[in-house]
Every structure is written in C-alpha cells, then in structure tokens.
Amino acid sequence: MTSISTSVSGTQRDRDHRTEITAAVLRTLGEPLALEQAFIDVPLVGEVRIRTLAVGLCHSDLHYLEGGLAIETPAVLGHEVVGEVEQVGPDCRSLQLGDRVIASITPSCGQCPQCVSGKATRCLRTAEMRIRERPKLLDSNGQPINLLGSIGAFAEAFIVPESATVPVPDTLDSASACLLGCCVATGFGAVVHGAEVSALDTVAVLGCGGVGIAAIQAARIAGARRVIAIDLHAEKLDRARKFGATDTLLSTSELVAEVDALCPGGVDKSFEAVGSPTTAGLAFDILAPGGTATILGLQAAGKRIEIDAEKLIEGDRKIAGAYMGANQLSRDMLAFADHFERGTLNLVDMVTSHWSFPDINDGFAAMRSPDSIRAVVTF
Template sequence: MKAAVLKQAGQPLEICDVEIDAPGAREVLIATKAVGLCRSDLHFIDGVYPALMPTIPGHEAAGIVEAVGEDVRHVAPGDHVVTFLAPFCGSCALCAGGQQSLCQDPSTRRGDDKPPKLTMSGETVHQFLNLSAFAEKMLVHENACVGIDKEMPFDRAALLGCAVITGAGAVFNDSKLKPGESVAIIGAGGIGLSAINAAKIAGAKTIIAIDPIPAKRDLALKMGATHVFDATEEDVGKQVIAATNGGVDYSIEAVGRAETAELAWAIAKRGGQATIVGMIAPGKMVTLHGPTLLSGKTLKGSLMGSTHFQVDMPKLAHFYLNGQLDLDTIIAERIALEDINTGFDKLRTGGDARSVIIFD
C-alpha cells in the first residue's frame, strides 16, 4: 500500500510502499477513505514531540472495514467507520470510571511477541498514535474505530476523529455548557471552530472567538460566534472581561501555547472553568498568579475532549446529517496523498482551517 512515511523529524514525508499485516485478535483492517491534516501531526513531524521512526503519521480518519480478526464484536466488513487515536480496554479503573479517553491499558496494542503491523523492506514501521492514517489502509484495535451512518460523507466523517470530537467534547463533556451560559474559544482552527459550533448547539448565549487571523475570525462568526477578538492585541484579555462583565463561564484553549492557556485562565470568570485542549510543547510552563487561585476557578486539562468515543462519535455524525453541525465550512481543501507536504506547509502558516486527503 502507499503511505506517507516520516523517516526523520524536520524532513518532508516520503510516499513509500509499505506492507500491512492481516488483522489479529480484536483487530480491524480498514481501507482509508479520508484523513485530515492536523496540527498535532505537525508537532511530531517537526520534532516538537518525539516519535519512534520510521512512522506513518495521521490520526483523523474515516474508512470502510475490509476485514476483522477473531473476537471482534463492534464492527464488520463493509461498515463505515471513524477512527480514534485513544483505544480503550473497557475494563480498567479509568474505563470503569467513565474516562475511556485516558485508558493506557497495553491490551489495546499488539504485543511485542507478535509480528509488527507495518513493515517496509522487512523493517518495522512504527504505528503512530495507534492508527497511522496517512496510508491506504489502517490496522487498528476494534475499540479504535466506531461504525457510523453510511450517509455520512467520508471527508466530513474524518474530521470527527480529532478536530470535532476534541472541540465539541470540550463543550459537551468538559464544560457541560448549559443554555444561556457564556464561552470563549481561543484559536479558530478545526478544533476551535468545532467548539464554537458545539456551543451554538448547546444553546450558549455568548460565544467569543479569539484568533489573530481575520479570515479565521470571519469563519468563527459563520460557525456561530457572537463576538470575535484579535489575539494579537495586548489587552485582548481585558477586552473580553469588559465585554462579558467579569469573564466567561467557560474558556477553551485550542492553540497549544502557554500564553494562550494563561489567557484562558484570565478570562474565565470567578467560579468559571478554563479547559486546555491544545498540545503545549514539552518544557513549556503555564504560570498562574497565586491570588487568582482564590477566585474559585477551575483549570482543567483535556485529552480529545474527554470523549466517550463509541457514544459521542455517532451522535456528532447525526448532528451533521440533521444540519446542526457544520463540517463543510471547516474543510479548506481536499488533496491527494502526494500533496501532503504542501498541505502541511499551508498548515504551518496558520491560514487554512483543515485540509483533507481523499483516497480513491
């Protein structure tokens, strides 16, 4: 199969022929139909986060089940599925407590005593975030995919696997936003726009978007923001606090920088909550002024919007199909696998919401 392989951080991905194994117990072989280019991939490609190499990045995908191994119960050949980078075992303390997205049980990964899932010229290709989606096929644990309505277009479905589940999850699961409340979203990329749309669905009265790029602020308004602010202005935090008479009920940071995490804390009102979903680089520290801890606010970290994957993903697909969730606006362009490096160059500039690779 063709795949985009990362052999060295900081270097372009290479389109290579890669061999993929047959599915083992509780494993699912998927023909990839669409995969989004996410800034999280870029963190590993550029070396901000470490990764075992060679590897095939990509983690925001949708496709069709080709084959399943023994003991697979949730999906069958022919099913349309969305993948998820954090497979869950279903029986550990985290899973039993409703925190499936935090599960790290090794049973969801193929053991070292088994053949590698991916090889190239006889050498192991390391699987990226349990998926390796920049390839014509994926071999994943059954709890890393979920079936969706076959009416759901693959390019929109792929976005559900990261950007949408993270942004919407930050609203529905982490914030538990109620009608009439206020929220501010920092960053109007794919995750931020999804959070804005989810806040609209949840019935927020005030939805603030903060981003440095005018075009993204325009997209935010289209997705449901009631107010937009320029992140480059030094007093943007004070502007938001003034506009909301003391701050918002919930703030969501979707950029991945210490400065924007601190801004999220600053603009949350007394007793409010700041949720950080962006990937802040290793070694970066978030600083909070001591007296602000007396304001009753909560600072919450979140992985993938604290999602309950098998329940939330089909629900989000339903929101799209009934017209509530706008995924069309999030997609900036559709490209071929061979154009992946150009797509990531565009992402580095911050200009596009989401590029999606389409497989025939």
C-alpha cells in the same frame, strides 16, 4: 495494493501474508513526508484492517512533523481518519467487510475503573492494548515503522483493534466523517463533557482551527449566551462567525481588557486550542470568578503554564484538561450524525482544502494559511 509473501526480509512469519501498500513516511524531523512502499500485516485476534478513505491533517501531526513533539522515526503519522473494513481478524464480533468506521486514538478496554465510570479517554489499559506481538508495518528493508497512536493513517491501509473503531452513518461523506475522530471529538467533547457548557454560560475559544471551530459549534448548540472567538488571524475570525461565534477578538496584548469589555468580569468557560503555554495562561486570565479554563492544545513534554495565584485562590477559578474532549465516541457518534443531518453541526465547511494522497505535503503547506481550518486528504 498487492499481496506479497517473500519480498520483505526478516523472519518467515513477518514475511508471510503481508500486503504491499503506499505510506507517507516521516524519516527526518522537519523534512517532507516520503511516499514509500510498505508492507502491512494481517489483523490479529480482535483487530481489523481498514482501507483509508479520508484523513484529516491535524496540527498535532504538524507538530510531530516539524519536531515540536517527539516521535521515534521512521514513522507514519495520521490519526483523524475514516476508512472501510477490508479484513477482519479472529474473534471480531461487531464489524463486517465493507463497514465504514472512524478510528479512535484512545482505544478503551471497557472494563477498567475509568472505563466503567464513563471516562473512556482515561482507560488504564490503553498502552497495553497497543502492544502487539509483531509490527503492523514494515518498510521495504523489513524494518518496523512506528505508527502515531498505533494507527498511522497516512497510508493506504492501517490496522487497529476492533474496540478502537466506531461505525459511521452513511449520511456523512468521508471528508466530513474523518473530522469526528479527532478535532470534533476533542472540541465538541470538551464543551459538552468536560466543561458542561449551558445556556447560562459565556464562552471564549482561543484558536480557531479544527478543534476551536468544533468547540464554537458545540457552545452554540449547547445554547451558550455568548461565544467569543479569539485568534491571531482575522481570516479565521471571519470564518468563526459563520460557525456560531457571537463576537470575535484578535489576540493582542489588550486581550484581557477586551474580553472584560464584552463580558464584564470575564467569561464563565474558556477553551485553549492552540498548544502554547502563553495562550493557556491567557485562557485562565480571561475567566470570571468561578470560571473554568479547559486546555486542549498539545504541548511538548516539560512545558509549564503560569497562572495568577490570586485569581486561582481568591477567585475560585479552575484550569483543567479534557484529553480528546473526554469523549465517548460510540455514544457521541449518534449525536454528531443527528446534528450533521439537521444542519446544526457544519462539518463540510470545516474542510477548507482537499488533497490527493500524493499531494499530502502540499496539504501540510496549506495548513499554514491564515484561513485554514482543516486540510483533508482523500484516497
């Protein structure tokens, strides 16, 4: 990365103090990302600039890339990331140069009613915190580049508020640590924070990608007496057993009956990690009376989930969300690190392929493999 002062068109303020980096830019939905020259700003008050070390390729990124989820282009995707602080803005008090951190896609103010009640992922000021007086990133023509979640981690560096970072212990390697910011925070958090799984519960997880495998591990750690992994691909189910699934089922038209055969009456807690109205409905259909289905997979705006009214009303079943696992990353990081160090949280084997930044499009292709859990790009 090299500093520039006059290479970018636009106002003098936008030209000054920017640094040239390489970013993987989404120009056209459905087309591969293009590695381009881009120019990143200096951090403003309360912000830090972070040099990217490793970034996970999340299925949310893939949905945006393919056009299944809407985003304004040009855009830089990427949000499941770990990096090293390389520049600190004014009034930053907790981070220093060289600190290794993960970024949270849900920055929280710590002061609104949701934050003070321990619901940081519901912060009422998240959108406000993403407003900035000038673009973080410009292309070679001086035009602003949109950033997914105001992060844009498919780049050599990115800028976020200090409050959107969480320090990472040295015991975690970068490829494992990046998973904590999204798939682990979501899957693990949904189990322990959202559904509050206990040793009395039977659990089913629909979708055995990164979020699903994190949920399976969390259910095992929480002591669930039975953990059923469900997926379309036998290869993913083979892997799921390694992470703690006690039973596996292929997703077929007989799924409800097959779950009932394993857990008569249905499961106590189910987790949908696919992002489909159909699988969300199935997560509800396999519940026991009084059970809760937690829907985690992102879906396009306007999608509707159909559920059986009788099961809802007469069976006291529930359907709920747990956005980003209802996590509290600053607190949860200590538990993640402890479980990782003790070997109860297996992050290393969740990374099923490693890619260099220039090969990021090949990484997305690898995500479509039946046995893929997480592809990680390292810098």
